[in-house]
Amino acid sequence: MADVPSMRELLGDNPPKNWGKWGDDDEVGSLNYLDAAQVLRGVASVKSGQVLTLQCPMGHPHGDPVFPGREGIKREMVWDHDVFESGQGPSFPGGIRASDDKAEIFLQGSSQYDALGHAWYDDTLWNGRHADTTNGGGMSWASVLPIANRGIVGRGVLIDMARHRGKDWLDKGETFTHRDLEDAAGKQGVTIEDRDILLIRTGFLKYFYATPADEFYEGFVEPGLTYSRELVEWFQNKEIPNLVTDTIANEVTADPESGVLLPLHASLLRNLGVSLAEIIWLDDLADACAADGRWDFLYTAAPLKIHEATGAPVNPVVIR
Numbered sequence: 001m002a003d004v005p006s007m008r009e010l011l012g013d014n015p016p017k018n019w020g021k022w023g024d025d026d027e028v029g030s031l032n033y034l035d036a037a038q039v040l041r042g043v044a045s046v047k048s049g050q051v052l053t054l055q056c057p058m059g060h061p062h063g064d065p066v067f068p069g070r071e072g073i074k075r076e077m078v079w080d081h082d083v084f085e086s087g088q089g090p091s092f093p094g095g096i097r098a099s100d101d102k103a104e105i106f107l108q109g110s111s112q113y114d115a116l117g118h119a120w121y122d123d124t125l126w127n128g129r130h131a132d133t134t135n136g137g138g139m140s141w142a143s144v145l146p147i148a149n150r151g152i153v154g155r156g157v158l159i160d161m162a163r164h165r166g167k168d169w170l171d172k173g174e175t176f177t178h179r180d181l182e183d184a185a186g187k188q189g190v191t192i193e194d195r196d197i198l199l200i201r202t203g204f205l206k207y208f209y210a211t212p213a214d215e216f217y218e219g220f221v222e223p224g225l226t227y228s229r230e231l232v233e234w235f236q237n238k239e240i241p242n243l244v245t246d247t248i249a250n251e252v253t254a255d256p257e258s259g260v261l262l263p264l265h266a267s268l269l270r271n272l273g274v275s276l277a278e279i280i281w282l283d284d285l286a287d288a289c290a291a292d293g294r295w296d297f298l299y300t301a302a303p304l305k306i307h308e309a310t311g312a313p314v315n316p317v318v319i320r
Contacts, residue, residue: 007121027146029273042155055111055315108311113303117142119265138308156299162203169203170223190295201282227263
């Protein structure tokens with residue numbers, strides 16, 4: 001840790017920021033780019049009417065992919081046949097019976113959206129608010145609720161980095177840049193346009209389900225985008241509203257040069273207001289896109305509306 005620079009030292013004293021761009025009270029950041037024209041641009045990408053959902057199942061027998069320190073869903077049956085047969089269930093007029101269950105979950109323990117206030121440094125969140133707004137049992141500023149109320153709809157573009165590199169999945173710690181994304185897009189025959197919702201497949205969730213947990217989490221360093229100021233400026237200049245990946249943390253876990261953990265959470269989420277969607281299942285979508293050579297589509301998503309939450313589960317729907 002002594003050799004690792006602070007986030008401020010890595011990003012500089014004057015990093016690219018979108019603070020104040022949509023007013024001092026804005027809590028959805030770059031999603032403001034997704035106006036009605038962008039929705040219609042996404043609709044124009046629909047050609048066949050094919051529908052795909054992108055959430056990973058919660059409570060999968062193999063386990064749930066979560067960041068170290070979190071746990072997968074813990075679900076419990078409350079009412080079942082045995083409960084009623086033992087006389088412990090409620091009695092309803094007419095004799096109807098029903099199954100019921102409850103769950104304990106990490107709100108970021110499944111396919112999910114981060115709140116813009118989820119990650120910070122220098123005691124300051126998105127749009128310049130103090131991090132003490134996370135105190136008191138919830139997030140009073142930039143929680144996931146404003147994103148959930150707004151919803152996310154626009155033209156989505158999938159860049160399949162694993163397929164581009166001829167792999168089922170990228171290796172642990174394998175990195176790529178925005179230039180790599182543009183190169184892959186060119187090979188796929190698609191253009192990453194301004195205000196596109198950017199989806200990136202690494203195949204790492206496929207690796208998760210094919211691998212014992214001990215192997216998956218050993219030396220935990222996910223593949224992904226790696227920080228550079230040029231990359232951050234590329235996101236800002238292209239007005240990317242939303243980064244969606246099939247990894248748990250959207251970026252290579254630790255910057256390979258500096259050792260700093262999750263610098264893109266600081267530079268994209270906190271500074272630019274780019275929404276981050278994580279643990280999104282992209283393999284079926286990638287296969288469909290590869291089959292007909294169409295890599296753009298209508299992307300729609302709305303995380304659960306949870307008051308003052310740091311993030312919330314989501315099941316994005318893509319229409320091709």
